[in-house]
Amino acid sequence: MEQVKNKILNYLNKLKPGGMQATLMVTFSVISVLIMLILGVVLYLRFSSVSRNEIVETTRKLMEQSGENMEDYLVRMRQISDAVYYNVVKESDFSSQENRIQRGMNLIYEANQDNLKSIAIYNNYGSLMAAEPVASQKEDPNVTKQGWYQSAVEEMENMHFSTPHIQNLFDDGTMGYYWVISLSRAVELTERGDSRTGVLLVDMDYSSISRMMDQINTTNSGQYFYLCDSNGEIIYHPRQVQISDGIFQENNQTAGDYKEGIYDETFQGEHRKVLVNSISYTGWKLVGVIPYSTFTHGMLNVRYFIMMLILLMGMMLAFVNRMVSVWISSPLLRLNDSVKSYEAGEKPRIYIGGSQEIRHLGDSIQRSYEQIDDLMKEIVLEQNERRKSELDALQSQINPHFLYNTLESITWMIEGEKNDEAAFMITQLAKFFRISLSKGRTVISVRDELQHARSYMNIQKVRYKNAFAVVFDVEEAACACCIVKLVLQPILENAISYGVSAMDEGGEIRIIGRKRDGKILLTVRDNGIGMTREEAEDVLTDNTRVPKRGSGVGLINVNNRIQLLFGKEYGLKVESEPDEGTSVSIVIPAVPYEEENRKILEKGYLFGKDLIKNIEDAGGEDEKQ
Amino acid sequence: MKNSKKAFILTEAVLGFLVALLAAVMLLDKNGEAPDKISVIVENSEDKQWAAFRYGLRMAAADLETELSIVPTEGELTLEEEMELIRQEIRNGADGVIIQPVPGPDTEEMLGEIGKKVPVMLVGSQAVRGAGEYPLTSPDNYRLGEALGEELIRDCRENLQGKTLGILSRNSQSPAIQDRYEGFCSALKGAGAQVRWNMDGNYGEEEGQSLEDLSKVDFVIALDDRSTAAAGASSSANDLHGAIVYGVGSSTDAAYYLDTGKVQCLVVPDGFSEGYQSLEELSRRLEHSFGKMEDRLAGYTVIRRDTLFTEENQEILFTMSQ
Numbered sequence: 001m002e003q004v005k006n007k008i009l010n011y012l013n014k015l016k017p018g019g020m021q022a023t024l025m026v027t028f029s030v031i032s033v034l035i036m037l038i039l040g041v042v043l044y045l046r047f048s049s050v051s052r053n054e055i056v057e058t059t060r061k062l063m064e065q066s067g068e069n070m071e072d073y074l075v076r077m078r079q080i081s082d083a084v085y086y087n088v089v090k091e092s093d094f095s096s097q098e099n100r101i102q103r104g105m106n107l108i109y110e111a112n113q114d115n116l117k118s119i120a121i122y123n124n125y126g127s128l129m130a131a132e133p134v135a136s137q138k139e140d141p142n143v144t145k146q147g148w149y150q151s152a153v154e155e156m157e158n159m160h161f162s163t164p165h166i167q168n169l170f171d172d173g174t175m176g177y178y179w180v181i182s183l184s185r186a187v188e189l190t191e192r193g194d195s196r197t198g199v200l201l202v203d204m205d206y207s208s209i210s211r212m213m214d215q216i217n218t219t220n221s222g223q224y225f226y227l228c229d230s231n232g233e234i235i236y237h238p239r240q241v242q243i244s245d246g247i248f249q250e251n252n253q254t255a256g257d258y259k260e261g262i263y264d265e266t267f268q269g270e271h272r273k274v275l276v277n278s279i280s281y282t283g284w285k286l287v288g289v290i291p292y293s294t295f296t297h298g299m300l301n302v303r304y305f306i307m308m309l310i311l312l313m314g315m316m317l318a319f320v321n322r323m324v325s326v327w328i329s330s331p332l333l334r335l336n337d338s339v340k341s342y343e344a345g346e347k348p349r350i351y352i353g354g355s356q357e358i359r360h361l362g363d364s365i366q367r368s369y370e371q372i373d374d375l376m377k378e379i380v381l382e383q384n385e386r387r388k389s390e391l392d393a394l395q396s397q398i399n400p401h402f403l404y405n406t407l408e409s410i411t412w413m414i415e416g417e418k419n420d421e422a423a424f425m426i427t428q429l430a431k432f433f434r435i436s437l438s439k440g441r442t443v444i445s446v447r448d449e450l451q452h453a454r455s456y457m458n459i460q461k462v463r464y465k466n467a468f469a470v471v472f473d474v475e476e477a478a479c480a481c482c483i484v485k486l487v488l489q490p491i492l493e494n495a496i497s498y499g500v501s502a503m504d505e506g507g508e509i510r511i512i513g514r515k516r517d518g519k520i521l522l523t524v525r526d527n528g529i530g531m532t533r534e535e536a537e538d539v540l541t542d543n544t545r546v547p548k549r550g551s552g553v554g555l556i557n558v559n560n561r562i563q564l565l566f567g568k569e570y571g572l573k574v575e576s577e578p579d580e581g582t583s584v585s586i587v588i589p590a591v592p593y594e595e596e597n598r599k600i601l602e603k604g605y606l607f608g609k610d611l612i613k614n615i616e617d618a619g620g621e622d623e624k625q
Numbered sequence: 626m627k628n629s630k631k632a633f634i635l636t637e638a639v640l641g642f643l644v645a646l647l648a649a650v651m652l653l654d655k656n657g658e659a660p661d662k663i664s665v666i667v668e669n670s671e672d673k674q675w676a677a678f679r680y681g682l683r684m685a686a687a688d689l690e691t692e693l694s695i696v697p698t699e700g701e702l703t704l705e706e707e708m709e710l711i712r713q714e715i716r717n718g719a720d721g722v723i724i725q726p727v728p729g730p731d732t733e734e735m736l737g738e739i740g741k742k743v744p745v746m747l748v749g750s751q752a753v754r755g756a757g758e759y760p761l762t763s764p765d766n767y768r769l770g771e772a773l774g775e776e777l778i779r780d781c782r783e784n785l786q787g788k789t790l791g792i793l794s795r796n797s798q799s800p801a802i803q804d805r806y807e808g809f810c811s812a813l814k815g816a817g818a819q820v821r822w823n824m825d826g827n828y829g830e831e832e833g834q835s836l837e838d839l840s841k842v843d844f845v846i847a848l849d850d851r852s853t854a855a856a857g858a859s860s861s862a863n864d865l866h867g868a869i870v871y872g873v874g875s876s877t878d879a880a881y882y883l884d885t886g887k888v889q890c891l892v893v894p895d896g897f898s899e900g901y902q903s904l905e906e907l908s909r910r911l912e913h914s915f916g917k918m919e920d921r922l923a924g925y926t927v928i929r930r931d932t933l934f935t936e937e938n939q940e941i942l943f944t945m946s947q
Contacts, residue, residue, distance in 0.1 A: 022629045029636075139885075166939045175881035177942045220690060241897055242684060244940045304651045308644060315640045322633050 020332060024325035032317040040310045047302055052295045056262065059223065060275055063288050066216050066225070067277045073208065074282060076115070077183050078159060081202045083108050084119055085187050089200065094129055094191040105132040117167060117180045117203040122149065123189060124197045135170040143169070148182035152199045156186035161282045163233050164206045179206040181235070209236055222294040230283035232256025255287045331358045335365070342369060382604065386564050409463050425462055431455040438485055443565065443601045445593040446513065446520060447479040453488040453511060460496055467507060468500040468526075474513030478520050482591040482601055484565050487558045491524045491572075491584045494555065499528025499582055518619015520590050527581040536576040555584065562588060566612060567605050589615045661911045662692040663904060664714035666707060667725035667748065670698045673876035674850035674896075677944035678748075681900025682723075689908045694719070701796070702727055708735050715742055721907045723762075726752035728799045733758065746907045746918060748899055750801035760918035762903035763801065764894040764925045769873055770805030770848065772927055774812025776890045777844060777871050786817035791842035791868065793852040797825040805848045805873060818844075828855045837864035847872030850879055853891065857882025877945045884933055891928045897944040899923040 088104030331354025352362035500507030686693035732752035853872025
């Protein structure tokens with residue numbers, strides 16, 4: 001049992017899902033075949049049941065009709081017997097009115113000779129008193145030993161019908177032997193005025209009954225009718241001699257016990273329906289036998305017809321199933337093919353066709369692929385820009401012009417024996433470069449960036465002989481956040497070069513750091529010459545501008561680098577008024593400076609945007625509270 | 626071509642083939658298979674002696690749904706007449722023939738020719754005594770004769786010393802008669818009876834052939850139905866010089882003479898069975914083309930006057946009367 005179960009499970013596991021079209025086709029076909037089979041079987045069963053009932057009903061009616069005919073015939077025979085007895089025999093004396101009796105019997109015989117073989121009257125010794133037609137009696141027929149005589153004597157009040165037998169009474173010279181059914185009754189005979197008992201015999205021609213039965217035994221379908229008495233003794237059977245010879249068997253003994261009705265029986269392995277109709281006055285039974293094979297035989301053509309119907313429906317459904325499955329699956333298969341081609345590296349148009357749902361699916365896939373393409377391009381572009389920005393930033397780290405100026409200033413201080421100042425400069429320069437390198441990191445803390453700016457401004461202040469003031473106004477909360485490194489220095493450089501360097505005195509650069517709404521705002525504000533609104537707008541958009549002075553790293557570059565890491569909504573914001581000064585603000589999300597956050601941000605905006613989103617949401621919530 | 630398309634075309638083709646097959650079956654069934662036609666050729670076929678045989682044939686034909694044709698013949702057939710009748714029946718569409726063969730070796734040759742065309746079943750006896758090339762349905766003729774002899778011995782209380790016998794038959798050349806005679810002689814062997822004459826011919830039917838002219842014997846043994854009827858008729862006319870008749874018979878005539886006491890004992894071959902079985906066997910062969918027909922044995926019944934109307938024997942009279 002376990003092995004069989006395992007085998008079945010293995011087999012099921014081996015079954016792999018087939019193509020959509022085949023699956024649809026097989027599913028439709030299986031359902032169709034099942035429906036057709038169920039329909040066919042139900043139809044056949046219903047039809048065969050109706051047909052069977054029809055056959056049984058027809059047979060029953062036929063038997064009823066035949067039974068009535070037979071009863072009529074037997075009533076006529078009884079009437080003949082009555083007529084002979086009451087009209088001829090009872091009124092006459094055999095000793096004196098023999099001719100009258102003979103004449104009367106002759107008249108009755110002549111009127112019914114088609115159905116009769118003979119009419120005879122025997123006395124209580126079995127001697128023949130009169131007979132019609134007139135024929136010589138056999139030498140010693142031993143009448144009193146014959147069944148019909150004994151029945152009449154034993155039950156004198158009744159008429160008795162015998163089973164068929166050879167008439168063994170008369171010799172008519174034809175050397176023939178007649179098969180008759182004897183109707184006998186006890187009668188009262190008068191001879192010389194004395195009354196005595198006798199037996200009146202009416203021998204009915206068996207062929208009359210045989211003909212009646214033959215007429216209903218004409219079908220070749222296997223059904224037949226026979227006649228038996230109440231003891232089951234056969235009176236007529238279409239295979240009478242075969243039964244006697246043992247060639248054929250009949251369940252007549254059981255049929256003798258049946259009452260009028262319809263029975264199911266199994267005889268010698270054959271299932272059959274038996275209809276029994278009683279014949280009045282005689283106790284005879286007309287039995288109709290319908291083997292179940294007759295029903296089947298009658299249903300053969302119907303069976304063929306239903307089978308043909310099922311096959312034709314099968315053909316039609318296979319065709320329709322095929323059409324439907326092709327119709328349903330074809331757009332999907334074409335869509336699948338175009339996706340496969342796409343996956344194989346080709347650039348086909350994604351198939352858009354078929355039903356509304358499939359069209360929508362194709363359209364979505366097409367758009368997805370297009371978006372993927374755009375994103376890919378964007379990523380490549382961003383990567384390129386990032387590399388370029390990094391290169392630029394690296395370039396700024398080793399700006400030879402800045403280094404030359406700084407070193408010159410140091411040299412000048414040493415020559416002027418300003419050793420303390422020279423030492424301060426060297427210290428600041430060292431810090432400057434240490435943070436510039438930052439172990440190759442792109443993201444550093446705001447604190448480090450401010451330190452870097454401080455170092456830079458200290459150096460520049462020395463170079464510019466403290467021509468301007470530098471003020472750092474940064475909240476401590478902002479210092480612990482992440483920032484792209486070296487973004488303040490180019491802004492400060494611009495503030496010096498374009499803002500305060502030209503001022504004789506009173507120049508001030510203020511670095512303000514704030515943390516608001518989940519964002520860090522680092523502003524470099526100078527009170528220099530400023531610029532117009534248009535010029536301020538061009539600072540971040542006009543890529544063609546060439547810096548007149550400074551490291552050569554423009555604000556656009558700074559802006560790009562911020563946006564590469566924090567997204568397009570962050571970056572620089574420039575505000576300026578001529579003769580009022582310029583304010584350049586760095587806006588970045590307030591991402592706490594942690595190693596994990598730093599690593600995420602360094603991978604770029606695509607990887608860090610979830611983190612930034614969380615920070616923004618958290619900032620928004622804090623603000624509400 | 627895709628697999629699913631192949632499967633679809635294959636399915637449609639198989640279903641189409643089944644529809645065509647079913648249509649053909651329905652058409653054949655509607656037209657109906659013509660029943661096998663079997664022709665029967667026996668001499669003097671309308672004679673009473675064949676009544677039970679004919680009835681047996683008719684019953685078998687009805688049971689087996691076979692078309693039966695009993696060729697009407699009168700008197701004895703010659704080989705040529707029989708041959709012509711068989712050919713005529715084959716031309717008329719007979720699928721098989723049941724033949725009572727004309728005795729003689731030439732008949733064997735004729736049967737060989739016919740047997741190549743249609744299956745042949747013999748009834749009565751083989752054409753040549755001892756030959757067994759063709760299937761035969763008949764009673765055991767030897768045993769029939771033997772039974773007749775046994776009845777005679779029983780009646781004479783096994784004392785036949787000095788009794789004389791006259792043997793009567795229609796055709797002493799017939800293997801059936803020869804077998805019966807041999808069986809009869811075998812039963813009487815050592816009983817002391819003496820066969821005074823052994824005559825064959827149409828006694829009682831043709832002029833110049835009267836049993837009265839034959840010498841007086843104690844017993845006349847008639848080996849076939851016609852001879853028994855002839856002997857019974859002669860006995861009725863008191864032309865047998867008081868001889869007691871024992872005979873083989875299958876007609877109501879023979880039964881009548883038994884009934885009237887003109888025949889002492891009658892051995893009745895089962896004609897019904899002979900007819901039924903011969904047709905049944907031939908029909909079976911026609912149904913199974915490669916089947917081989919076998920010999921079938923019909924029974925016989927010994928009837929005496931006092932047992933003529935027993936229930937069993939009334940059935941025999943019934944078949945004789947059909």
